[in-house]
Amino acid sequence: MVPTEKKKVEAYIRGLSDNIQGEVTSSSPATLSQAVRMACKLMEQKCKAKMERDIEVKKRKWESSQSEGNSSGN
DSSP: OOOOHHHHHHHHHHTSOHHHHHHHHHTOOSSHHHHHHHHHHHHHHHHHHHHHHHHHHHHHHHHHHHHHHHHHHO
16 A cells, blocks of 8 residues: 555645645656655745845844934934
8 A cells, every 4th residue: 555656746745835835736746855855945945035035124124223323313
């Protein structure tokens, strides 16, 4: 009762989050290891993008607080 590779891939993809699931499905991985690599790569990209957005927001807040501090002192 060993599931086929295709069934393993389908089961793995069903367990992914919706946004990752669609992208991995569209790439049609033939093996479980391909599906895992694709999902990991996508998650890394999404985490990196989120981190960059967070840094940009903090930078803007800091710049805003610096400009408010300079204008109130004048």
